[in-house]
Amino acid sequence: MPSVLDHKLRKIVEHNNRMKEQLELPRIPVSQASESLISYTQNTKDYLLPSIWGPPSQDPFASQSTGTCGCSVM
DSSP, X not given: OOOHHHHHHHHHHHXXXXXXXXXXXXXXXXXXXXXXXXXXXXXXXXXXXXXXXXXXXXXXXXXXXXXXXXXXXX
């Protein structure tokens, strides 16, 4: 029967292993992440901000109509 100390030790070892895994994750400097975010927001149009980007020429989320209303009756 495992003791309380064995359980605590197992938890500490598991936590230590998770921390080691996090150390291996790729990291970038905050300045580089900020530049990337600024570049994305300046180059990607957001039509929810028409005061900045203007009205969309075509709604990309609207279904393409084929002459019918596109409605279905259930």
